[in-house]
Amino acid sequence: MNRLILGDNLEILKNLESESVDLIYLDPPFFSNRNYEVIWGDKGEVRSFEDRWSGGVDHYIAWLRERVEQMHRILKPTGSIFLHCDWHADAYIRVFILDKIFGQQNFRNEIIWCYRGGGSPRNDFGRRHDNIFRYSKTVNYIFNADKIRIPYQAEGLGRKDDAMWGKHKGTDKVYKPNPLGKIPEDWWTINPLNSNSPERIGYPTQKPEALLERIIQCASNEGDVILDPFVGGGTTVAVAERLKRQWIGIDQSVQAVKVSEMRLQKQKDLFSAPFSVHLHKYDYDTLRYADAFEFETWIVQQYGGTPNTKQRGDLGLDGKTKEGIPIQVKRSDNIGRNVVDNFKSASERFNKTLFNQNKADKKPIGIIIAFSFGKGAVQEIGRLKNEEDVIIQLVTVESIIPIAKKPKLNLVFNDLGLDAKGSSKGIRSIEFTATGESEAGIEFYAWDFSYDTNDGFKADVMIDKIGQQNHLFKAGTHCIAVKVVDNEGLESLETISLTVNGVVKENK
Secondary structure, three states: OOOOEEEEEEHHHHHHOOOOOEEEEEEOOOOOOOHHHOOOOHHHHHHHHHHHHHOOHHHHHHHHHHHHHHHHHEEEEEEEEEEEOOOHHHHHHHHHHHHHHHOHHHHEEEEEEOOOOOOOOOOOOOOOEEEEEEEEEEOOOOOOHHOOOOHHHHHHHOOOOOOEEEOOOOOOOOOOOOOOOOOOEOOOOOOOOOOOOOOOOOOOOOHHHHHHHHHHHOOOOOOEEEEOOOOOOOHHHHHHHHHHEEOOOOOOEHHHHHHHHHHHHOOOOOOOOOOOEEEEEEEEEHOOOOOOOHHHHHHHHHHHEEOOOOOOOOOOEEOOOOOOEEEEEEOOEEOOOOHHHHHHHHHHHHHHHHHHHHHHOOEEEEEEEEEEEOOOHHHHHHHOOOOOOOEEEEEEHHHHHEOOOOOOOEEEEEEEEEOOOHHHHOOOEEEEEEEEEEOEEEEEEEEEOOOOOOOEOOEEEEEEEEEEEEEEEEEEEEEEEEEEOOOOOOEEEEEEEEOOOOOOEOOO
């Protein structure tokens, strides 16, 4: 279920199952008609920006409305939607989109997210809030009040003891405050991220995790499915993962998807659930040497079939089509004749009635998916068809999903000598330069200055447009890794090991 998907969210939403999502949070690009809306600057985001701005506010509302219509369809009856916007189009969004699609009766709140900032206009009040419209799909919606209560001390409301007790007016009923605190009002004073925040990843409109924590905690339960169709810097999916929810993140920007992927990888631990990344094109090496079972499951789904969840007693079959025809996946090249012969026998044993019926109807009795097929396999397919009326279909991975070459990457370093402030401790300054090459064009670089193959790549710097970094190192051995991502979302990784001990030398 956990998926990052690159593409137009409208087309992807159309293919999601109805009433399959528990909570939707979306922070679509604001109707500001400003170039600063283009954050990543890649082709997908620029194209989306131009689509929204081909004609005024009416066009923007139409652009957003057709997406929200799909969100309403896929939302469960107990689900809610939180739509994040600002003053540029909030009135239009509420009246012409949310009220019409969800109904005025399902309006729950207009949440005002308040924050502070420098500078104010001379003759106006400073605009220092965003609007978050909360609608439920029905009156039977999830709301976990106790998950989001605020301690009374934090609100300056005094103690939780007898000093706050009191009687309801005109009755003898005694009021006792909830020991967990109070439910927040519809104005939230959650601090935005500053430049020094450890959460910051370099995404200009990045939202604080505390904001998404409150939304996800109040409107969903563990195991529920959270959708963010404008995933941006990945805050929603990162928080959803940490709170043990399932999730789907969609974005038209390659950089948004890849940065979100790195953010998830950085917080990954032993309890993290696996997730998949769906791109327009896929790297051969990554697919060819992926985990066998994960690849088999994924490619069967991409083909439109149903994967076999068993790993034993399945006759070596990995799935079936909608018509029940067996599928076998071979994560290798140059498949030989023996695979074809064994598959024929397994298909007949799998469902002899279906096997004989397809044979009589001159339809395929089975499908083999592989990266390539050898001459022996192709000849055996021909023989079976001509001599035994048995049709087996050979399907290459590349005919199912597009495959491209990953970018090339070169990494060099330059010892800048002892750092002025840390020279007494032997701290040295090292300059690294990464150079990537790709026919698709390079999007960005990311760096891990304490790379561990067991932990995987955990970026210290997620967005580097130039490919150059200076870093300070204490005495010892260090492994540095850099990733380069191209315009298709394909990536390469290079590492370098350095020993710092008064001098720097490369470990061979």
